[in-house]
Amino acid sequence: MHKKKIDTSEITIGVVGLGLMGCSISTCLLMAGHKVVAVAPIPDDLVYATKRIKEHLRKSQEEQLINGVPSAYFENCTITEDYSKLAGCYLVIECTLEHLDIKKSVYQKIEAVVGQSCLLASNTSAIPITILQEQTEHPKRFFGLHWAEPSHVSRFLEIICGEHSDVQLGESLYELSHCWGKEPTLVRKDIRGFITNRLMYAMYREAFHLVEKGYASIEDVDRACRNNAGQWMTLVGVFRWMDLTGVQAYHTVLKDLFPTLTNTTEVPKLIDDIVKAGGKGVSNAKGFYSYSPEEAKLWEETFLEFSYEIRKLAAKYPVDVVEQKLQSKSKG
Numbered sequence: 001m002h003k004k005k006i007d008t009s010e011i012t013i014g015v016v017g018l019g020l021m022g023c024s025i026s027t028c029l030l031m032a033g034h035k036v037v038a039v040a041p042i043p044d045d046l047v048y049a050t051k052r053i054k055e056h057l058r059k060s061q062e063e064q065l066i067n068g069v070p071s072a073y074f075e076n077c078t079i080t081e082d083y084s085k086l087a088g089c090y091l092v093i094e095c096t097l098e099h100l101d102i103k104k105s106v107y108q109k110i111e112a113v114v115g116q117s118c119l120l121a122s123n124t125s126a127i128p129i130t131i132l133q134e135q136t137e138h139p140k141r142f143f144g145l146h147w148a149e150p151s152h153v154s155r156f157l158e159i160i161c162g163e164h165s166d167v168q169l170g171e172s173l174y175e176l177s178h179c180w181g182k183e184p185t186l187v188r189k190d191i192r193g194f195i196t197n198r199l200m201y202a203m204y205r206e207a208f209h210l211v212e213k214g215y216a217s218i219e220d221v222d223r224a225c226r227n228n229a230g231q232w233m234t235l236v237g238v239f240r241w242m243d244l245t246g247v248q249a250y251h252t253v254l255k256d257l258f259p260t261l262t263n264t265t266e267v268p269k270l271i272d273d274i275v276k277a278g279g280k281g282v283s284n285a286k287g288f289y290s291y292s293p294e295e296a297k298l299w300e301e302t303f304l305e306f307s308y309e310i311r312k313l314a315a316k317y318p319v320d321v322v323e324q325k326l327q328s329k330s331k332g
Contacts, residue, residue, distance in 0.1 A: 008033035008179050014086040014114075016106055017095030018045035018079070020052075021123060021149055025095060027056040028152035030073045031066050032180045037086055038079045041096060041106060049079050056152055063308040065153075065181075083109045091119040091173070093145055098126045104135040111137050119169060121145040125197055129162035130190045139164035143173060144187075146194055153307040155314060157182040162190045183319045199238070206261055208268035218288050234314050 012035040015026045022045070026038045030053070038053075040046045057070035066073060078085055086092055092110050096102050103122065110120060121143045122132050133142035144160030157177050161170045170186055177184040187194055193201060203225075210216045216224075232241055242250050270288075279286035285296040318324075 006176060006179050008176075009035070011035075011090045011176070012037060012088055014039060014089040014092035014110075015095060016083075016086075016092060016110065017041060017123075018049040018052075019095065021147060021151060022095035023049055023052040024056060024149060024151035024153075025093060025123065025147055026077065027053050027060070028147075028180050030057065030077055031060060031152055033076075035076045036078070037089060038077060039083055039086065040079065040081050043081070046079065046081065053077060053079075056150070059304070059308070060152060063312075065308075065311075084113045086110060086118075087113050087115070089114055089118055091121060091176075093121045093123060095123045098124060100127060100131070100135070103127070103132060107132075107136050116141075119143065119173065121173070123147055125194075128190055128192050129160045130164065133162040133164050140166040141169060143170055144190075144194065145173070145177075146196070148196075150304060150307050153304075153311050155181065155183045155311070156196070157184040158187055158194050158196060159184055160187040160190060160194050205264065205268075208270055209262035209264070212268060212270055234310060235317050 013029050014037045015022050015029070016039045018026070018038055018040045022038070026036050026049075029036050038049060040049060054070060054074055057066065057073050060066050061068075061070050092114060094103060094106055094110070096106055103124070107120065114120075116138060119141050120136060120138075122129070123145055124132060125146055129142070129144040132144075133139040136142050139162065142162060143165055144158065144162070146158035146160060148154040148156040157180070159170055159173050159177065161167055167188060170188070174184055174186045185195060191198070207221045207225075210221055211218055236244065274287060277286070278284070281287035282291060282296040282299045285291040285293050291299070
């Protein structure tokens with residue numbers, strides 16, 4: 001269990017990029033007690049950032065994730081276009097578009113104003129950390145921080161070391177991230193996609209295969225995921241699940257099943273057609289499903305509502321739930 005006491009009010013963190021995820025990351029850090037300098041690289045971000053962060057804080061109070069009034073947390077947030085305000089930050093998190101040239105330009109602006117002891121991280125989910133840190137002046141202080149949306153609600157966080165990262169600094173980030181309401185994973189060796197994306201994209205690939213080959217509909221695949229993996233994954237991961245349900249059975253099945261799984265390296269036609277037609281999902285009501293504008297908005301609202309509800313349930317079953325029960329029994 002995490003035991004180290006950290007005074008987050010003494011630690012200022014910068015966030016560069018205030019789209020959907022940048023705003024929820026900023027909210028998470030504010031909820032943890034940090035002062036946050038939120039930099040908008042593009043003017044459009046300034047239009048929505050204040051509204052989004054305030055609404056996240058309001059909803060978090062309603063859901064009893066914070067005790068104080070939202071305005072007290074928001075007072076610790078500086079929203080600006082001025083990179084120089086990042087001076088004095090302990091950590092700066094980049095949340096910009098998945099484009100190497102854009103990120104490199106942002107890193108140059110950050111490194112021009114922060115001290116050499118400031119840690120630098122990217123929220124990338126697509127570009128290896130080693131490639132990104134090679135675009136910086138001090139690669140050893142650079143890490144990946146892979147969040148899940150909504151970042152202020154989810155327990156998920158991956159901290160990824162690139163080839164040049166100082167692992168001890170990564171361990172300090174790991175310690176700090178417990179203050180953010182996370183059950184973090186420290187990935188000590190860089191690999192494209194990190195842990196969660198590699199697992200999930202293997203599942204996505206098989207899902208496309210099942211639909212495109214006519215074995216199941218999109219609805220069938222989604223229903224199977226909701227009612228099987230969706231039921232147990234909040235409590236345990238794949239290895240604990242196999243322990244709970246019988247390791248030998250999986251050994252027997254995988255010998256015959258693995259050779260039949262798709263190993264295609266091509267982008268599936270199903271998603272390719274949607275993207276080429278301009279589909280983005282619920283954000284523009286065009287995706288694998290058909291949505292009216294009202295439906296798309298309701299799905300976004302329902303996802304956020306569900307995220308708060310599942311967090312409440314998950315809080316009853318933390319990663320060390322059995323360890324806590326054992327300790328309780330030994331004291332009794």
